Amino acid sequence: MTTASVEELRSRTRALLSEFDPADTEPLDFLRARFDAGLAWVHFPVGLGGLDAPRALQAVVDAELAAAGAPDNDPRRIGIGLGMAAPTILRYGTDEQRSRLLRPLWTGEEVWCQLFSEPGAGSDLAALATRATLGADGVWTVDGQKVWTSSAHTARWAILIARTDPALPKHKGITYFVCDMTDPGVEVRPLRQITGEAEFNEVFLTGVRIPDTDRLGAVGEGWQVAQTTLNNERVSIGGQRTPREGGLVGIVAGTWRARPELRTPELQQRLLKHWVDAEVLRLTGERLRQQLTVGQPGPEGAGTKLGFARLAQELTGFEVELLAEEGLGYDDWTMVRPELVDFNGREAGYRYLRAKGNSIEGGTSEILRNIIAERVLGLPPEPRTDKDVPWKDLAR
Amino acid sequence: MNLLYTEIEEELRASVRDLLADHSPVSAVLARIEGPGAYDPALWRQLAAELGAAGLQVPERYAGAGASLRETAVVMEELGRAVAPVPFLGSAVLATTALLAAQDSAPDDVLGNALGALADGSRTGTLAVPLSSAPGRPFTPTVTLHPDGTLSGRVTSVADALGADLLVVPGPDCSLHLVETGFTATPRTSLDLTRPLADLTFDRTPARLLTADPAALQRALLTGAGLLASEQLGIAEWCLAATVGYLRERRQFNRPLGSFQALKHRLADLWLDVVGARAAARAAADALATEAADAAVAVAVAASHCGTVAVRAAEECVQLHGGIGMTWEHPAHLYLKRAKADHLALGTPAHHRAVLAGLVDLPA
Numbered sequence: 001m002t003t004a005s006v007e008e009l010r011s012r013t014r015a016l017l018s019e020f021d022p023a024d025t026e027p028l029d030f031l032r033a034r035f036d037a038g039l040a041w042v043h044f045p046v047g048l049g050g051l052d053a054p055r056a057l058q059a060v061v062d063a064e065l066a067a068a069g070a071p072d073n074d075p076r077r078i079g080i081g082l083g084m085a086a087p088t089i090l091r092y093g094t095d096e097q098r099s100r101l102l103r104p105l106w107t108g109e110e111v112w113c114q115l116f117s118e119p120g121a122g123s124d125l126a127a128l129a130t131r132a133t134l135g136a137d138g139v140w141t142v143d144g145q146k147v148w149t150s151s152a153h154t155a156r157w158a159i160l161i162a163r164t165d166p167a168l169p170k171h172k173g174i175t176y177f178v179c180d181m182t183d184p185g186v187e188v189r190p191l192r193q194i195t196g197e198a199e200f201n202e203v204f205l206t207g208v209r210i211p212d213t214d215r216l217g218a219v220g221e222g223w224q225v226a227q228t229t230l231n232n233e234r235v236s237i238g239g240q241r242t243p244r245e246g247g248l249v250g251i252v253a254g255t256w257r258a259r260p261e262l263r264t265p266e267l268q269q270r271l272l273k274h275w276v277d278a279e280v281l282r283l284t285g286e287r288l289r290q291q292l293t294v295g296q297p298g299p300e301g302a303g304t305k306l307g308f309a310r311l312a313q314e315l316t317g318f319e320v321e322l323l324a325e326e327g328l329g330y331d332d333w334t335m336v337r338p339e340l341v342d343f344n345g346r347e348a349g350y351r352y353l354r355a356k357g358n359s360i361e362g363g364t365s366e367i368l369r370n371i372i373a374e375r376v377l378g379l380p381p382e383p384r385t386d387k388d389v390p391w392k393d394l395a396r
Numbered sequence: 397m398n399l400l401y402t403e404i405e406e407e408l409r410a411s412v413r414d415l416l417a418d419h420s421p422v423s424a425v426l427a428r429i430e431g432p433g434a435y436d437p438a439l440w441r442q443l444a445a446e447l448g449a450a451g452l453q454v455p456e457r458y459a460g461a462g463a464s465l466r467e468t469a470v471v472m473e474e475l476g477r478a479v480a481p482v483p484f485l486g487s488a489v490l491a492t493t494a495l496l497a498a499q500d501s502a503p504d505d506v507l508g509n510a511l512g513a514l515a516d517g518s519r520t521g522t523l524a525v526p527l528s529s530a531p532g533r534p535f536t537p538t539v540t541l542h543p544d545g546t547l548s549g550r551v552t553s554v555a556d557a558l559g560a561d562l563l564v565v566p567g568p569d570c571s572l573h574l575v576e577t578g579f580t581a582t583p584r585t586s587l588d589l590t591r592p593l594a595d596l597t598f599d600r601t602p603a604r605l606l607t608a609d610p611a612a613l614q615r616a617l618l619t620g621a622g623l624l625a626s627e628q629l630g631i632a633e634w635c636l637a638a639t640v641g642y643l644r645e646r647r648q649f650n651r652p653l654g655s656f657q658a659l660k661h662r663l664a665d666l667w668l669d670v671v672g673a674r675a676a677a678r679a680a681a682d683a684l685a686t687e688a689a690d691a692a693v694a695v696a697v698a699a700s701h702c703g704t705v706a707v708r709a710a711e712e713c714v715q716l717h718g719g720i721g722m723t724w725e726h727p728a729h730l731y732l733k734r735a736k737a738d739h740l741a742l743g744t745p746a747h748h749r750a751v752l753a754g755l756v757d758l759p760a
């Protein structure tokens with residue numbers, strides 16, 4: 001990281017702030033101007049919200065903007081767009097797709113969701129059955145059902161994988177699309193989860209029309225394209241940069257300090273263990289980021305997500321127990337469809353239940369361990385009977 | 397805070413690793429522990445005199461390399477990975493740090509001679525404390541000071557004391573004294589065969605006062621605990637790599653054992669622990685090297701995590717090698733013994749967590 005580029009970023013940020021004073025600029029106008037100034041995500045290319053600068057320099061921009069009270073794009077509302085759709089579009093999109101889709105994605109004008117999982121294809125995602133067929137008019141028709149689709153009810157766009165050639169083995173006949181969620185063939189039904197709310201949905205796709213210009217990557221290459229999405233998903237869940245004692249552990253430590261009457265020696269031992277685990281995980285993420293100033297995350301990112309899920313579950317379980325009688329209550333079981341996802345929002349009981357999803361969403365902890373064992377450690381795969389068989393001949 | 401390795405650090409690692417591969421393969425370590433002295437003086441000379449590894453943290457004006465504890469930590473990693481039988485912890489880390497911490501009060505020529513000799517490897521030294529001593533709790537000296545400045549008493553279970561030429565000895569009120577003659581070191585039968593312990597006896601032993609400030613001893617113990625985390629990382633990495641390598645090759649039930657998911661998942665979890673150990677050990681080394689305000693927190697975190705991980709890795713290594721892992725001829729036991737001894741050395745993980753409670757305000 002050169003001081004010249006740090007200085008350059010600072011002065012660019014200040015120039016933006018003086019031209020668009022956050023105090024009397026509409027938030028959306030400010031965000032658009034920030035994108036156009038290349039200060040949205042500095043590691044993106046020039047013209048697409050970035051400056052081709054090292055990823056780590058984003059912190060310089062963010063600090064300047066936060067100090068000036070500038071509005072942000074509320075990443076909790078658009079996590080899937082920022083964390084998964086954007087890096088995939090950047091890597092596989094055409095110039096036209098990138099310039100059309102990335103700006104409203106980043107400003108939050110357009111929310112994205114991920115139409116990957118299906119009732120019959122979760123961990124075994126490559127077994128998916130949603131079909132896409134190309135018509136003579138160059139438009140694809142999509143039929144099938146997706147499930148557990150977070151923010152489908154607020155989304156304008158989806159990243160979608162569908163089967164385009166059932167005669168090929170399962171990994172080979174898949175194609176990746178962006179899907180317009182306003183298409184009349186898209187039906188979104190809320191799916192209530194253990195927290196009481198419906199963060200995710202079932203999505204029924206019936207004769208959905210997708211122009212070929214909304215295909216991402218080549219026909220039949222969808223599985224490869226999806227790897228970029230999935231690798232990024234793993235680092236985006238629990239991969240955020242935090243200060244020491246940021247996030248969950250800070251909430252629990254705060255309760256510990258404020259409430260001496262709750263303390264026991266046994267709980268203290270456990271809290272200290274969790275605190276160390278949280279700090280080690282934070283340092284692990286920090287080290288990963290230092291290695292990743294440029295380029296795409298690899299399978300190692302699975303580690304941070306695996307560690308994050310384990311820690312979140314331990315800490316939230318600990319918190320409910322620490323709260324004693326209060327831990328027996330729950331804030332609200334009302335069925336709502338939230339606009340944003342915040343694992344640490346609401347109260348201890350909610351956090352405890354929501355954390356259960358952390359080891360399921362974005363690849364279960366079991367699947368992540370498989371990935372680490374095979375792709376990082378190089379252990380041999382388990383014998384597989386389904387790999388080279390045409391998808392249509394697999395038992396379902 | 398730089399958690400990566402610089403190019404210079406990677407070069408240093410490569411030369412230490414080459415040296416150890418040539419002169420101290422595990423087969424040689426296994427043979428050596430059967431002999432009269434576990435330490436390998438020839439290896440030490442090469443490491444210290446030729447590579448300059450013993451003087452990395454010693455400033456140039458004391459004839460050292462003028463590098464830092466970050467580089468010293470890299471050497472610890474490699475020595476741990478090779479369970480190398482050399483007195484690096486006692487000499488280049490504990491004694492050297494204690495001497496450096498006495499800079500403000502000790503006579504410069506005394507300090508210069510001692511540091512210079514430790515740095516070029518012509519002499520070895522150690523800090524005369526039981527290896528189970530820990531930073532962050534009061535130290536109880538077992539050596540008394542006579543009015544004529546001589547020392548009497550006994551210190552048990554001292555690492556790297558056998559064959560040491562000079563000792564830094566904590567006296568009353570945790571003052572530090574330099575002893576160069578007139579002491580005896582009696583070997584103990586130690587759990588860790590590659591870092592044997594000894595009991596030290598002083599009987600009106602001539603000594604020179606280095607410092608009356610108890611902070612110097614604490615600094616040495618803190619630095620020792622922080623850098624031991626790097627050794628523990630090296631141990632854990634060896635154990636993980638050896639186990640992965642073995643399970644890739646070993647076949648049972650007509651397939652490589654490494655293809656069984658139950659084993660893969662155990663190794664994936666261990667890998668994550670080791671990745672965390674690397675980040676925590678680097679953070680501690682960096683904090684110590686830069687004298688960061690929160691160095692004590694970084695050390696407590698690293699010591700608590702890495703101490704646990706090294707033992708787990710060594711235990712998994714033995715278990716997942718099956719019967720071979722239980723044999724004397726396989727090196728796994730050297731790592732297990734080193735890891736378990738390190739678990740107790742310079743504070744157990746539980747001790748470091750108790751220290752942390754005070755440092756980060758999580759009171760009982």
Ligand SMILES: Cc1cc2nc3c(=O)[nH]c(=O)nc-3n(C[C@H](O)[C@H](O)[C@H](O)COP(=O)(O)OP(=O)(O)OC[C@H]3O[C@@H](n4cnc5c(N)ncnc54)[C@H](O)[C@@H]3O)c2cc1C
Pocket residue numbers: 113114115116117118119121122123124147148149150151200357360361362363364365366367370657
């Ligand atoms: C909160 C939440 C939000 C989600 N959001 C989205 C979203 O927005 N978009 C989307 O597409 N999907 C989403 N998902 C779906 C998620 O990706 C899947 O639930 C997940 O991949 C697991 O698939 P499954 O539910 O079919 O479980 P299954 O694959 O049926 O797994 C059941 C159990 O078996 C284990 N298992 C499966 N295969 C193996 C194996 N080979 N070895 C060992 N164990 C195995 C699993 O780990 C799990 O414990 C979300 C899930 C949750 C919980």
